[in-house]
Amino acid sequence: MAASTLTEVARLAGVSPATASRVLNGSARIPGKDIADRVRQAAESLGYIPNAQAQGLAKSSSGLIGLTVHDIADPYFAAIARGVQEAAREQHKMVLLATTEGAPESEKEAVAAFAARRADSIVIAGSRTSRTEDREGNTELAAELDRYCRNGGHVGVIGHGIVGATAAEGYHVVNVPNQELAAQLATGLAASREEDFVIVGGREGLFTSDDRIRGFQRGLASAGLPAAEVIRTDFNRAGGFEAGLALAARITASQPGSETKRLCIFAVNDVMAIGAAAALRSLELRIPRDAAVAGFDDIETLRDFRPALSTVHLPLEEIGRQAARSAAGLSYDGAGSSPITGHVILRRSTEVAQPSSAESVA
Amino acid sequence: MAASTLTEVARLAGVSPATASRVLNGSARIPGKDIADRVRQAAESLGYIPNAQAQGLAKSSSGLIGLTVHDIADPYFAAIARGVQEAAREQHKMVLLATTEGAPESEKEAVAAFAARRADSIVIAGSRTSRTEDREGNTELAAELDRYCRNGGHVGVIGHGIVGATAAEGYHVVNVPNQELAAQLATGLAASREEDFVIVGGREGLFTSDDRIRGFQRGLASAGLPAAEVIRTDFNRAGGFEAGLALAARITASQPGSETKRLCIFAVNDVMAIGAAAALRSLELRIPRDAAVAGFDDIETLRDFRPALSTVHLPLEEIGRQAARSAAGLSYDGAGSSPITGHVILRRSTEVAQPSSAESVA
DNA sequence: TTCGTACTGGCAAGCGCTTTCCACGGGTAT
DNA sequence: ATACCCGTGGAAAGCGCTTGCCAGTACGAA
Known part of the structure; x- marks a missing residue:
């Protein structure tokens, strides 16, 4: 070298x-x-x-943006990463990537590594958690972030703030209206039908998941419907699949009785929804004939899925971009940084009209 | 800071x-x-x-691995990135990400930036190109890489080597048997049917695309079939969609005659295949009834697509891992680094039996 | 002509760390 | 008792760059 x-x-x-x-x-x-x-x-x-290292040392700044994601191959994070990358380009910086599997300890390590590299700012993506087994990890992460901020660093967190973080300066969170949007989705779904709602959510304590569940329940309530049953499972395709299998069994069993209402499954993210759908399909059930399915996120790669998935659109790329921007001090409590909004998209997977079984083009 | x-x-x-x-x-x-x-x-x-910068300066090494991809939100690259990330973790390094949109000039810039940061190694993912308008860019990229290698850097290129790169030392390429696999796919597809093959490829000069096209043609030839028509379009979903529309029109037009064979569309990557499939579907055509569709890559997120897509499985993550490893000097011309292999997966989208139209569960 | 001003380029002191070399003390072998 | 070696901690010289400061120059104003 x-x-x-x-x-x-x-x-x-x-x-x-x-x-x-x-x-x-x-x-x-x-x-x-x-x-x-x-x-x-x-x-x-x-x-x-x-030699950027030498420059950085002399100027004490590195031109680096740290980004932590659970898994870069997950399309949700990949989309956010693209946004962050874009913002980095605008700022003439490079992004330093760390994957954490969602474990607070890994996140803490990543933050320490970013701090060691004197990253100018850090973006933390991925659901925050309040599970008791993560208590300690969260505390350490918060401490690490606080220290980083105290030393003049800037961090942008996506979704929920870190539990226990107290830094006054340099700490920004990009709020995602998960709850409101989930409520809207519930309302939309409840509007034109009467069916049994089931929520397939992540493990308890995952903020994103919990918010979406809470919002959905609220939406149902405001439509005068009873609260939905909640199935807790892993926050990924496999989890959705598993839950899907269980629900499929239930649907199949109740079919004879036939005066049971159709099931409407709300999975708290698209990937889980796809998993659930795959499970139903593997047991010869059809969507939306035998059950309706809805997701959340509106993942781009999944848009060609059939039947087209009802979901909530989230401007993932924009979220990433905004997190990186606000962390950089740009457009934060200044102009430009409009709050994140999303919108409900009702597609074929939750249609009410029984499809003639021969015609399943969406 | x-x-x-x-x-x-x-x-x-x-x-x-x-x-x-x-x-x-x-x-x-x-x-x-x-x-x-x-x-x-x-x-x-x-x-x-x-302070990692100071350490790096003193030790002249940075603990950084540079990675260039076309687009991190593209599941193909995201999967590779995950592999690279994993290898980085093994080596106790961090990955520095750059997206290039596939433009050689951007790649050159990225390499320069990596070199400036004294990245220990660089992984270049994304199709190499031989288009004339990229000539100059490629030359510069090659020069930049050569210089980087000459200064003791290590680079791992995925797929084809960079045109014009001459560095003897520290330059590794992870070969992907695109041609062989495409040939196998063609053979597999040709085996049990007689239909018209059409290839939907990327723009001329894209090595990956060209290799797959060439391989496919070779496979057809060895099965005694005539060469397939090739439609050139963009190497992404939109390109596939566009080509799909054109083909759909053709299919619809020829239907009356009805003694025309069914069309079998081979798109050179999964994303294009999905685009093409979406196009056919938008015009009320059904797969595989009205046309067969096959892709390449076996993108994970797309596996739940229905009808399930016939494709060629590529161990994307492993490819990324291996590129990062070989660039690091680990397991290169030593043990452990077995050549990349893939395999053909024939699924529903190219089935021959006419499905009873009511039954489309794969 | 004589200042004052405004630039210009160079000197040198770091930025925070690693690492070579050195001085030193205690142990063993002679 | 002397010579020698090994193991220790410290001093200091960088790694490659930036930047505050200074001296020198050229210029317009007086």
């Missing part, structure tokens, strides 16, 4: 390193044209690439 | 910075137990976090 240095360039151009620095790496003072040209030419001929 | 420094820790512990460094940040020489404890305690109480 030995590349040519500023000093070499300076020597070749016959100037001092200070001058070379000024012409090559942006400074308020730009040396005279002839000298500048000579330096630039020297740099060019040596293939000079400034 | 002012955190406490090693010197402060040393002072508090009443030792020299050298000693503090030795105890805190791994060194061959570990000071005496009592001293070590004192230092560690001082560090703890000060909340000391080593």
